[in-house]
Amino acid sequence: MTNVNKYLKAKEFWSRISYIHNTDNSLPEIPKITLTFAQSIDGKISGKNSSQILLSGQDSMILTHHLRSVHDGIMVGVGTVINDNPKLNVRLFEPGTEKNIQNPQPIVLDSKLRIPENCALITLPKTNKLSKYPWIVCGHAADTSKIKEEPILEELGATVIKMEKPECCLSTGRPLIKHVLNELKKRGMDNIMVEGGSNVIQEFIRKHIEERIVNVLVVTIAPVIVGGDGLGATDSLSLKGGLNCLKLKNVDYERFGDDIVMASEL
Numbered sequence: 552m553t554n555v556n557k558y559l560k561a562k563e564f565w566s567r568i569s570y571i572h573n574t575d576n577s578l579p580e581i582p583k584i585t586l587t588f589a590q591s592i593d594g595k596i597s598g599k600n601s602s603q604i605l606l607s608g609q610d611s612m613i614l615t616h617h618l619r620s621v622h623d624g625i626m627v628g629v630g631t632v633i634n635d636n637p638k639l640n641v642r643l644f645e646p647g648t649e650k651n652i653q654n655p656q657p658i659v660l661d662s663k664l665r666i667p668e669n670c671a672l673i674t675l676p677k678t679n680k681l682s683k684y685p686w687i688v689c690g691h692a693a694d695t696s697k698i699k700e701e702p703i704l705e706e707l708g709a710t711v712i713k714m715e716k717p718e719c720c721l722s723t724g725r726p727l728i729k730h731v732l733n734e735l736k737k738r739g740m741d742n743i744m745v746e747g748g749s750n751v752i753q754e755f756i757r758k759h760i761e762e763r764i765v766n767v768l769v770v771t772i773a774p775v776i777v778g779g780d781g782l783g784a785t786d787s788l789s790l791k792g793g794l795n796c797l798k799l800k801n802v803d804y805e806r807f808g809d810d811i812v813m814a815s816e817l
């Protein structure tokens with residue numbers, strides 16, 4: 552298949568499944584959520600000691616970048632930023648279409664402002680004008696004083712969104728997802744792609760069981776075996792409320808190169 556056809560295929564797949572994305576979640580106060588990640592056939596999203604692994608082949612990676620391009624925001628946890636130092640921008644697109652490409656707004660869940668100041672999300676927009684400086688969502692107890700005293704994150708271009716005490720978990724101090732999403736909607740985010748990692752995926756699934764916050768789940772399944780040392784997408788998720796498993800609905804599949812991509816309602 553030529554590269555042009557790969558881009559076309561990615562677009563067609565998103566058009567085909569976007570009816571799932573557009574299903575009414577009855578929560579107009581939050582953005583529409585696409586929860587997405589890539590995993591091995593044994594359910595691992597990274598390797599030993601959380602080492603980043605390239606699971607997606609070129610064809611499914613083109614789909615991932617297309618998904619980035621059609622969302623207002625892209626969200627990860629600070630664990631992913633520290634571990635992978637991701638760029639989260641759109642780098643795979645059909646030649647000749649670069650003028651129309653919009654990078655999503657990177658959003659990092661980071662209750663204690665642990666994000667490294669020299670990470671790609673903060674340094675890249677300086678040289679790449681199309682990349683956006685990240686929004687960093689922190690908890691009420693985060694030490695934002697360091698931002699003014701040693702003008703770090705905000706002077707470097709990032710926007711720190713500090714959630715109020717009632718909007719954070721009492722025990723962990725982490726911003727509560729529903730409040731974060733509500734704040735992001737107020738800031739113009741109508742749809743957000745949540746890329747991981749493991750803790751964030753689990754938090755969205757937990758919250759979804761209570762309040763149906765996820766519109767569509769898109770999982771790339773790569774023909775790779777990682778083994779028991781790898782990190783699973785849902786390793787620490789225990790389902791409550793009498794559920795012994797969560798059955799996906801409106802399931803659709805497509806082959807992208809050697810990978811299978813599954814899209815469904817959660």
Ligand SMILES: NC(=O)C1=CN([C@@H]2O[C@H](COP(=O)(O)OP(=O)(O)OC[C@H]3O[C@@H](n4cnc5c(N)ncnc54)[C@H](OP(=O)(O)O)[C@@H]3O)[C@@H](O)[C@H]2O)C=CC1
Binds near residue numbers: 606660662665750
């Ligand atoms: N294959 C794939 O598609 C992907 C794989 N990955 C992999 O995932 C791994 C990283 O996963 P993980 O370590 O779990 O890190 P995450 O990216 O899930 O970040 C988790 C951290 O986010 C912070 N956080 C803030 N608010 C919340 C909240 N409400 N809910 C949950 N977390 C919150 C917490 O740190 P604090 O308490 O300090 O705020 C928490 O420790 C890496 O190995 C990476 O390679 C990541 C993305 C995609």
Ligand SMILES: Nc1nc(O)c(N)c(N[C@@H]2O[C@H](COP(=O)(O)O)[C@@H](O)[C@H]2O)n1
Binds near residue numbers: 588604639746
């Ligand atoms: N779709 C997909 N396939 C893989 O094989 C992956 N390892 C990931 N990981 C996610 O992508 C981030 C890296 O993004 P950049 O290439 O730096 O823009 C990584 O942090 C994970 O979120 N995704």
